[in-house]
Amino acid sequence: xxxxxxxxxxxxxxxxxxxxxxxxxxxxxxxxxxxxxxxxxxxxxxxxxxxxxxxxxxxxxxxxxxxxxxxxxxxxxxxxxxxxxxxxxxxxxxxxxxxxxxxxxxxxxxxxxxxxxxxxxxxxxxxxxxxxxxxxxxxxxxxxxxxxxxxxxxxxxxxxxxxxxxxxxxxxxxxxxxxxxxxxxxxxxxxxxxxxxxxxxxxxxxxxxxxxxxxxxxxxxxxxxxxxxxxxxxxxxxxxxxxxxxxxxxxxxxxxxxxxxxxxxxxxxxxxxxxxxxxxxxxxxxxxxxxxxxxxxxxxxxxxxxxxxxxxxxxxxxxxxxxxxxxxxxxxxxxxxxxxxxxxxxxxxxxxxxxxxxxxxxxxxxxxxxxxxxxxxxxxxxxxxxxxxxxxxxxxxxxxxxxxxxxxxxxxxxxxxxxxxxxxxxxxxxxxxxxxxxxxxxxxxxxxxxxxxxxxxxxxxxxxxxxxxxxxxxxxxxxxxxxxxxxxxxxxxxxxxxxxxxxxxxxxxxxxxxxxxxxxxxxxxxxxxxxxxxxxxxxxxxxxxxxxxxxxxxxxxxxxxxxxxxxxxxxxxxxxxxxxxxxxxxxxxxxxxxxxxxxxxxxxxxxxxxxxxxxxxxxxxxxxxxxxxxxxxxxxxxxxxxxxxxxxxxxxxxxxxxxxxxxxxxxxxxxxxxxxxxxxxxxxxxxxxxxxxxxxxxxxxxxxxxxxxxxxxxxxxxxxxxxxxxxxxxxxxxxxxxxxxxxxx
Ligand SMILES: Nc1ncnc2c1ncn2[C@@H]1O[C@H](COP(=O)(O)OP(=O)(O)OP(=O)(O)O)[C@@H](O)[C@H]1O
Numbered sequence: 001x002x003x004x005x006x007x008x009x010x011x012x013x014x015x016x017x018x019x020x021x022x023x024x025x026x027x028x029x030x031x032x033x034x035x036x037x038x039x040x041x042x043x044x045x046x047x048x049x050x051x052x053x054x055x056x057x058x059x060x061x062x063x064x065x066x067x068x069x070x071x072x073x074x075x076x077x078x079x080x081x082x083x084x085x086x087x088x089x090x091x092x093x094x095x096x097x098x099x100x101x102x103x104x105x106x107x108x109x110x111x112x113x114x115x116x117x118x119x120x121x122x123x124x125x126x127x128x129x130x131x132x133x134x135x136x137x138x139x140x141x142x143x144x145x146x147x148x149x150x151x152x153x154x155x156x157x158x159x160x161x162x163x164x165x166x167x168x169x170x171x172x173x174x175x176x177x178x179x180x181x182x183x184x185x186x187x188x189x190x191x192x193x194x195x196x197x198x199x200x201x202x203x204x205x206x207x208x209x210x211x212x213x214x215x216x217x218x219x220x221x222x223x224x225x226x227x228x229x230x231x232x233x234x235x236x237x238x239x240x241x242x243x244x245x246x247x248x249x250x251x252x253x254x255x256x257x258x259x260x261x262x263x264x265x266x267x268x269x270x271x272x273x274x275x276x277x278x279x280x281x282x283x284x285x286x287x288x289x290x291x292x293x294x295x296x297x298x299x300x301x302x303x304x305x306x307x308x309x310x311x312x313x314x315x316x317x318x319x320x321x322x323x324x325x326x327x328x329x330x331x332x333x334x335x336x337x338x339x340x341x342x343x344x345x346x347x348x349x350x351x352x353x354x355x356x357x358x359x360x361x362x363x364x365x366x367x368x369x370x371x372x373x374x375x376x377x378x379x380x381x382x383x384x385x386x387x388x389x390x391x392x393x394x395x396x397x398x399x400x401x402x403x404x405x406x407x408x409x410x411x412x413x414x415x416x417x418x419x420x421x422x423x424x425x426x427x428x429x430x431x432x433x434x435x436x437x438x439x440x441x442x443x444x445x446x447x448x449x450x451x452x453x454x455x456x457x458x459x460x461x462x463x464x465x466x467x468x469x470x471x472x473x474x475x476x477x478x479x480x481x482x483x484x485x486x487x488x489x490x491x492x493x494x495x496x497x498x499x500x501x502x503x504x505x506x507x508x509x510x511x512x513x514x515x516x517x518x519x520x521x522x523x524x525x526x527x528x529x530x531x532x533x534x535x536x537x538x539x540x541x542x543x544x545x546x547x548x549x550x551x552x553x554x555x556x557x558x559x560x561x562x563x564x565x566x567x568x569x570x571x572x573x574x575x576x577x578x579x580x581x582x583x584x585x586x587x588x589x590x591x592x593x594x595x596x597x598x599x600x601x602x603x604x605x606x607x608x609x610x611x612x613x614x615x616x617x618x619x620x621x622x623x624x625x626x627x628x629x630x631x632x633x634x635x636x637x638x639x640x641x642x643x644x645x646x647x648x649x650x651x652x653x654x655x656x657x658x659x660x661x662x663x664x665x666x667x668x669x670x671x672x673x674x675x676x677x678x679x680x681x682x683x684x685x686x687x688x689x690x691x692x693x694x695x696x697x698x699x700x701x702x703x704x705x706x707x708x709x710x711x712x713x714x715x716x717x718x719x720x721x722x723x724x725x726x727x728x729x730x731x732x733x734x735x736x737x738x739x740x741x742x743x744x745x
């Protein structure tokens with residue numbers, strides 16, 4: 001509903017008032033910043049004058065003065081950074097102070113409060129809220145409620161009343177561009193306008209048009225874990241990032257970005273989402289990928305396959321002889337049964353007999369094998385095995401100490417009496433060295449007995465695989481098990497760690513207590529959650545035991561046919577009472593035509609909603625000659641560039657194909673970029689990218705290169721192909737040679 005002249009004047013007056021106040025506060029901050037700068041220069045001058053050149057010879061007093069100066073300077077730096085952030089906040093405010101307003105009359109009150117909602121609070125000198133932060137309790141009504149009866153929850157309890165008006169604004173450069181009243185949820189005009197824009201460089205904040213169902217996820221704190229299943233383009237990643245901003249605001253006394261970790265599918269994606277939190281005035285949380293985390297934990301000893309290398313192998317090695325072997329191994333090692341086998345194996349390793357031996361020094365028993373067994377199986381039994389062994393080693397070494405010392409003293413006396421030495425230090429050194437050498441075998445034995453070799457332990461599982469399967473009553477074909485045994489042991493002997501083996505190893509490592517301390521992490525966000533196996537979730541739970549989890553994914557986008565969650569029940573059951581499953585049903589990214597086309601690719605069409613935004617029907621274009629296909633691709637790229645589309649994603653199936661196509665386009669003087677590995681940086685413009693690295697990203701125009709039946713020839717690739725199509729905002733073209741993929745038939 002448009003707004004009349006009278007209202008326009010009122011709104012302009014209000015805006016003026018808000019901007020004046022924001023400017024006043026900005027000036028204050030700038031003044032404070034200048035003062036901090038002067039203070040810092042003064043401190044440095046004092047440091048120089050008082051301490052001059054610092055030297056250890058000037059004694060400890062000078063050093064302690066220096067440390068005090070450093071503390072002062074660190075404090076000044078912190079204050080400066082804080083003021084700088086506030087300055088940025090006010091600068092943003094002057095550009096666009098608010099985007100919404102609700103008129104709310106609380107029950108039993110007689111005046112209506114006009115609540116303006118923006119990126120951050122603005123409070124006047126008289127403590128009036130000129131703007132409410134979008135994350136403030138009262139602002140939730142802007143997203144959740146229509147005009148009429150409404151309520152919100154705040155620390156004091158539930159506040160009820162009536163919303164008598166709701167208005168949305170577009171303000172830029174400190175001027176109202178347009179505004180309109182709306183009784184409905186935030187949909188229609190503003191959302192339409194935002195969605196029909198061409199994509200920016202990187203992902204952007206959606207704070208002005210968050211939808212009700214999305215707001216339920218952003219603000220939900222009733223459960224320890226949230227699992228969010230949402231269709232492609234339903235805003236899962238956006239919601240995850242806004243949820244982080246919300247948590248940082250709500251618990252600002254207790255948490256900082258360092259307490260939050262997000263697991264993304266790859267580093268390109270991490271780069272792509274890195275602007276959202278800063279746009280919302282917050283620092284980025286800790287961003288990582290499972291791949292990176294795992295590789296760091298497993299060390300450099302082995303050649304470790306990355307998740308993209310695995311995908312490339314799955315998609316591009318079908319004609320290799322060992323392909324089937326590898327697939328069998330992946331399927332076995334990612335199954336729920338294998339998780340159970342690992343669990344059984346862990347308890348076996350923890351309780352199995354060990355070759356502990358008596359420790360004897362110069363015919364004297366330091367500790368007997370019985371006593372060692374008792375320590376290991378009784379006294380330290382509460383500890384995970386790795387820590388148990390470490391403690392055992394320290395204990396034995398502690399017991400040896402007096403024997404060793406006595407022996408050193410004896411040798412010292414002998415050296416002294418020999419008369420061959422003059423210096424005392426020399427005799428100590430020599431006697432210690434003689435005894436250490438003599439004790440070498442004993443120490444080696446202790447190391448062997450208490451050694452924790454993860455790879456050997458993992459190999460042990462395959463050596464005894466039949467035993468475990470029998471014990472657990474699991475029936476597999478003998479040939480399959482024989483095959484998995486030899487395939488796995490051969491690889492491990494050759495120092496090759498396939499991706500699926502790394503996951504199993506990391507799980508064992510965690511279970512045996514060899515985990516890093518992650519207690520500072522209070523919230524963990526797992527995006528693209530469909531692409532993790534149940535075993536990977538067990539690892540998440542072990543690594544971040546006390547953290548609250550938000551898990552967001554789309555089962556229909558399981559791009560890896562063998563490594564995926566399969567069904568949310570597989571993880572939901574891990575912590576049922578503490579977990580809420582939420583569905584996001586509406587797609588915001590693509591035009592209706594693209595969304596409908598893509599959903600047809602799915603065997604079971606998802607019955608989800610759309611935003612009413614229209615565009616061209618996707619084009620599927622066939623060629624009988626590759627040159628013609630390439631010519632048409634170039635023609636189309638130029639056409640869409642001229643139509644001002646900012647991002648054009650040319651999606652090939654594999655990285656090898658990306659490489660070839662990129663070289664071809666370069667040779668034809670096209671200004672293209674490519675991404676081939678998961679640690680490349682995100683870049684906009686014309687981008688050639690392999691299918692599996694495009695997940696999570698979006699482009700104005702998506703051109704799927706070579707959707708012929710020869711290329712996409714397996715039912716296993718259906719969800720991958722669907723995911724590629726859903727990357728398009730406005731245009732989707734598909735090119736194929738000879739025969740179209742059966743996935744589209
Ligand atoms: N409420 C909203 N208002 C405006 N834009 C929105 C809204 N929700 C989502 N979008 C836009 O829709 C697009 C898809 O969002 P996002 O990438 O977060 O979805 P997703 O569910 O994570 O997608 P996918 O699973 O397909 O990778 C983005 O361009 C995002 O800005």
